[in-house]
Amino acid sequence: MLASQDPLWQHQLGLLLESTGEGIFGVDLDGHCMFINRAGAAMLGYEPAEVLGHNMHWLTHHSHADGSHYADTDCPIFNAFRQGLGCRIDSEVFWRRDHQAFAVEYSSYPILDGAEVRGAVITFVDITERKRTADALQRAKAELEERVAERTATLSATLAQMRELSAYLDRVREDERTRIAREVHDELGSLLVALKMDVNWMDKRLSEQQSRDAVAAQDMRNRMRSKCQNMSGLIETAVDNVGRIITDLRPSILDHQGLWAALEWQAQEFVRAAELALDWQMLVDDDLALPDAAAMAVFRIFQEMLSNVGRHAQASRIAIYIQATPQQLEVRVQDNGVGAAPQAFEAPTAYGVQGMRERARHFGGSLEITSQIGLGSTFHLRMQLSNLLSDE
Structure with missing residues (x-):
């Protein structure tokens, strides 16, 4: 069952080599085959006796997958005994007797006689089906990613259109x-x-x-x-x-005295009607004026913040902080009410919160809400003004 030029090799390795379905062969320091099992020879298209004595690199490893020349000086199998380096490779091919290549995974390790390298032993398996399956999975993954990217782009475009429509409806x-x-x-x-x-x-x-x-x-x-x-x-x-x-419908103070006066008026009207104590702080430049659409969005967001306090907070005190520079606007409304779980502000039915966030997002801003049961809530609007003011 085992062909070998050395009876000692045949005696020691015969049964072991023939009991495995993997291909196994050994080469001497010149790269010539000293032994090969029947499974390995069959994968290469030979009988074991036809392989013995042949240079295995030139017989089965002479070319890359694309047909280009593969020098034996670059061969990891030969490096196993030339440099004493072991390896495990799954990205190359072996060539059959009929000049057909097949994907292979192989390992090569030096054969030592004491400290002296006598050759190398190589094990290999045909991984054509594994490669085919992996390629098919990769193609399927690529197709899925492409479809996901297309759907994501479509959804993003649709969302952008919906936001533009929402902003248009707000303006109307x-x-x-x-x-x-x-x-x-x-x-x-x-x-x-x-x-x-x-x-x-x-x-x-x-x-x-x-x-x-x-x-x-x-x-x-x-x-x-x-x-x-x-x-x-x-x-x-x-x-x-x-x-x-x-x-x-349209606070006249917003048109006649501007956003800052309108915000203060709205806050005073709210605490008077709700009978709340007010901590008020506004740090703005009176000459700083927002575009009409942005000013109205900020005013409506502020109204909804106060409305949320009035409807849900059961508070006795409210703190309002407003700061505006030519770069950024901040509006913070904090109450000492009953608070709520954070997920309450993410519920699909939290239309007021959704509306505030959409208004803020349309002008490049963001709305953060922090709340804890029993410790009140804080609404924090941030809006970049540099782009808005430069567009005027």
Whole structure:
């Protein structure tokens, strides 16, 4: 079963070599085959006796996978006995008798006689199927990564479009609010004021006639005066409500006095209505003005921060810190309320938080929320202003 030029090799290695399915052969210091098992010879397309005595590099390892020459001085197998270096290689090919290459994994280690190197022993296996499977997996992985990249790009583009649409809808909504506020002020507000003046005039005339006319008509006039006074009170309430609606739609202070005054006004109005103590600190340059769209976004985010405190915090005190430089804006709202678990602000139904984050993100900003049950919450808006101010 084992072909060898040395009976000693055959006696010592025969049974061991023939019991394995791996190819095993030994070479002397000239690279000539001293022994080879039947499995190894069959993988190379030979009978064992046909291989003995042949230079194994030139017989089966003479070329690279692409057919280019493979010098034996570069061969790791020969280095095993020339330099006493062992190796394990799985990136090369062996060549069969029919000049067909096959992927191989081999190891080569020197054969020592005491301290003297006598040759090398080489074990090898055909890994064609393993390589084919690995290549198929790699192709599948590459295709999957390409598909994931395409889907990711598509989703990113869709998300960008949705954000642009959201920003556009915000602009449209603010423009519509501005238009409605202006029309309510110009049309309905003016009508109510004129109506109130007419009612007051009627009340005054009735009062003047009361002293001249007969007593018989006095009771009717008194009732008419009472009705006019009631109407005047209702009209005054309507005027107040119209003013409140106009302010909710588009705070006039934002247009007339700017963002910083509007933020302070909103904070004072909120703590007055909610009966909260306020720690207020604003460090801004009064000459620093944001573009209208960015200013409105900051104001709406600030409103939603306060609204969140009013709805959920059950706080007794609120601390507001605002700092603005030509480079960055910071708005921080901190309450001493009941707090909440962090995941509460990430819930799909946390629309207010989502809206604040989308507004901030559209202008290159970010919103951080820290909260702990029993220790209150902090909303922290950061927005880079350098790009926004340079675009004006």
